[in-house]
Amino acid sequence: EAGVAQSPRYKIIEKRQSVAFWCNPISGHATLYWYQQILGQGPKLLIQFQNNGVVDDSQLPKDRFSAERLKGVDSTLKIQPAKLEDSAVYLCGTMGASYEQYFGPGTRLTVT
């Protein structure tokens, strides 16, 4: 089966600019996650979707981050405006039938 697709793979922006990331999950996987992984750390959950509904966004900085999952398939994560501390890899993951998660290759964001 095809894996989780993410784009772009790399993005460099200046602080205060906006950026969007896209994720296409594995077909049929209802649960989708966005994680932020700062260099040298483990991934930190930002938001969880079940189909097109938000299950948990308690760790999403809602003043600058937003995410949506229209039609319960693809998802986008947006940052507006970006700060230097947002430099990280943004990972999209989906949950399989046995609670394991499948991850895309991530988008490496550099904010200058």
Place this chain on the structure above:
Amino acid sequence: SQQGEEDPQALSIQEGENATMNCSYKTSINNLQWYRQNSGRGLVHLILIRSNEREKHSGRLRVTLDTSKKSSSLLITASRAADTASYFCATDAQTGANNLFFGTGTRLTVIP
């Protein structure tokens, strides 16, 4: 925080040796998972162990879980250069939301 902690932070061994990584966590769990992350890539699921299991095997991987001590270990036997990666443990939080909380990771280097 529910985040786990891996120990050691970094481990360097010769090819053919065994590698053991440990994970400690803070809250009660339904299951614990181990993931591998090669440099610049997304995470790959290795193995899941449920809270009522004490040991699980998958190929060259052996995972143990001690819920009384809130700890787990991952053993990789007969290591190969291709095992060089970061290894993360991840726990759920018994909230029913199927969220994962990742540790800080162990960076394993296998020297050919």
